[in-house]
Amino acid sequence: MISIVFCWVYAPPDRDNRFISCLLSAKTSMSAIRVAFDDRTYVLEDVLENGARYVRQLERARKTPGWAECQCAQHDTPLRLVIRRYGSMYHLAGWPDDGHRHAKATPTAKACPFYKDGSAVTTKAAPADAAIRKTAAGLNTRLDVVFAPASTAAGPVKPTTPDAAGERKSRQTASLLAFLQSLWSEASLNVWPAGGGTRNWGFCSTALVEAIGDGPINGQQADRVLHVMRRFEADQSKAINDELDQFIAALAPVGEAAPSRRALVLGEINEIGPSKYGHTITLRQSRRRYYTDNRLLDKVAASYRFAYAAIGEKQARVVTLMLVELKNGYARVVDACLxxxxxxxxxxxxxxxxxxxxxxxxxxxxFEKPLSPNADGILPDFVLTDTPQAVEIEVYGLNGLAE
Incomplete structure (x- = not known):
C-alpha cells in the first residue's frame, strides 16, 4: 500500500486548486438502474432516496409476490430484493448471499448499491460476547444504555440479558458513537464510489435501515427502540411528524410510579438553541424539539468538539444519535453523541x-473513510481506491492558525 501525507494549509482559491489538482479524475457517467415491483419498474436511486413515495407499492409487493427485482444485470434467475418493513416504512434490501450477482463498478458506471464482492475473504465472526455482531438478520447490538430504567437517573449501565438461546450471558457493551459508526460502516456510507454524484439523507436513512435489519438492540426489536428519521419532504411532513410523535408517545410510563421508557432517535442536527432551563435540539427532518440541560450539552460539546463546532456550517453535516425519554410531555435528551x-x-x-x-x-x-484499523493497525484519514494501488491520505492542519 502506498502512503501519501498531505499538508493542508489555508490559501487563496487558485493555490488551493493547484494543491488539489493532483487528485483530479474524470467523472464517470452512470445509466440509471431500475427495479421492478408492484407490476411496474422504477429508478432505483429514486426509490432509495425517496422511499415515502413508494410505501403503498412496496407494501403490496411484499404481500404478493413477496419480493422486488433488481434489473442491474441479466441472469437466468432474477435478482430478488428483500422488501423489509421498519416502523411504518418499507425498504429494499439485498437478498441473502446474492450480492455477487449484482452489477459491479466499471470505468463508466457505478456498482449497484446491492453489489457485494463474493470473492472477498469472509470476515472473522465476532466473538459471542462482542457488543455488535453481524448476523443474517442484521446487527445484533448491546449498548451501554438502559431503555427501561428502574429510575430516571441517567448514566451508562452494562446489563446482562438473555441471548438467542434464552440463556443469560454477559456481553460487552458499545457506546452510542461506536454503534453509530458501525451502522455507517455496515451501510457503506463511509465509502464514496467514482463519479458518485450526490447523496442525501433519504439515501442514508434507507441504507441505515437495511444495515440494522431485524437484528435486536439490547434484546428488543430494533424499530421499537431506534427511530431513524427519514428524509423531510413537504408533502410528507405530517406523516413524518406523526410517526415521530407516536414513537415518542410510546415512551410514556405505564402506571404513575413507573419511570419513562427510553429510546434512540437518529437524525441530522439542524440547530441547538437556548430554552428556559437549558437548550433545545432540533433535527432537519422534523419540527420536534428535544430538551437538554446545560450539563449534558457541555459534556457533548467537549466530547465531540469538532462536530459541535460545525453545526450550522453549510459544507458539513452533523449526525446525532440521542437517547431520549418523555418527561412532563417533553422529549428529554438523556445522552447523545455527534x-x-x-x-x-x-x-x-x-x-x-x-x-x-x-x-x-x-x-x-x-475513496473511503476507514472507521476501523486495517490489518497493520493503521487508520488513515482517507484511502483513494481508484488508483492502481490504494493510496492513503493524511490531512494535517491547525484550527485558528491561518499561516
Missing part, C-alpha cells in the same frame, strides 16, 4: 477532513 460528516455524509474527524472529503467528492474520486 458525528461530523462532509456535505455528502461521509464521516470526518475535523473541519480539514470535511474540506478534503468535499473536494474529493466534487472531483469524482473513489
Amino acid at each position: 458525528m461530523l460528516c462532509s456535505a455528502t455524509f461521509l464521516p470526518c474527524d475535523s473541519s480539514f477532513e470535511v474540506a478534503m472529503a468535499n473536494r474529493l467528492t466534487r472531483e469524482g474520486r473513489a
Whole structure:
C-alpha cells in the first residue's frame, strides 16, 4: 500500500486548486438502474432516496409476490430484493448471499448499491460476547444504555440479558458513537464510489435501515427502540411528524410510579438553541424539539468538539444519535453523541477532513473513510481506491492558525 501525507494549509482559491489538482479524475457517467415491483419498474436511486413515495407499492409487493427485482444485470434467475418493513416504512434490501450477482463498478458506471464482492475473504465472526455482531438478520447490538430504567437517573449501565438461546450471558457493551459508526460502516456510507454524484439523507436513512435489519438492540426489536428519521419532504411532513410523535408517545410510563421508557432517535442536527432551563435540539427532518440541560450539552460539546463546532456550517453535516425519554410531555435528551460528516455524509474527524472529503467528492474520486484499523493497525484519514494501488491520505492542519 502506498502512503501519501498531505499538508493542508489555508490559501487563496487558485493555490488551493493547484494543491488539489493532483487528485483530479474524470467523472464517470452512470445509466440509471431500475427495479421492478408492484407490476411496474422504477429508478432505483429514486426509490432509495425517496422511499415515502413508494410505501403503498412496496407494501403490496411484499404481500404478493413477496419480493422486488433488481434489473442491474441479466441472469437466468432474477435478482430478488428483500422488501423489509421498519416502523411504518418499507425498504429494499439485498437478498441473502446474492450480492455477487449484482452489477459491479466499471470505468463508466457505478456498482449497484446491492453489489457485494463474493470473492472477498469472509470476515472473522465476532466473538459471542462482542457488543455488535453481524448476523443474517442484521446487527445484533448491546449498548451501554438502559431503555427501561428502574429510575430516571441517567448514566451508562452494562446489563446482562438473555441471548438467542434464552440463556443469560454477559456481553460487552458499545457506546452510542461506536454503534453509530458501525451502522455507517455496515451501510457503506463511509465509502464514496467514482463519479458518485450526490447523496442525501433519504439515501442514508434507507441504507441505515437495511444495515440494522431485524437484528435486536439490547434484546428488543430494533424499530421499537431506534427511530431513524427519514428524509423531510413537504408533502410528507405530517406523516413524518406523526410517526415521530407516536414513537415518542410510546415512551410514556405505564402506571404513575413507573419511570419513562427510553429510546434512540437518529437524525441530522439542524440547530441547538437556548430554552428556559437549558437548550433545545432540533433535527432537519422534523419540527420536534428535544430538551437538554446545560450539563449534558457541555459534556457533548467537549466530547465531540469538532462536530459541535460545525453545526450550522453549510459544507458539513452533523449526525446525532440521542437517547431520549418523555418527561412532563417533553422529549428529554438523556445522552447523545455527534458525528461530523462532509456535505455528502461521509464521516470526518475535523473541519480539514470535511474540506478534503468535499473536494474529493466534487472531483469524482473513489475513496473511503476507514472507521476501523486495517490489518497493520493503521487508520488513515482517507484511502483513494481508484488508483492502481490504494493510496492513503493524511490531512494535517491547525484550527485558528491561518499561516
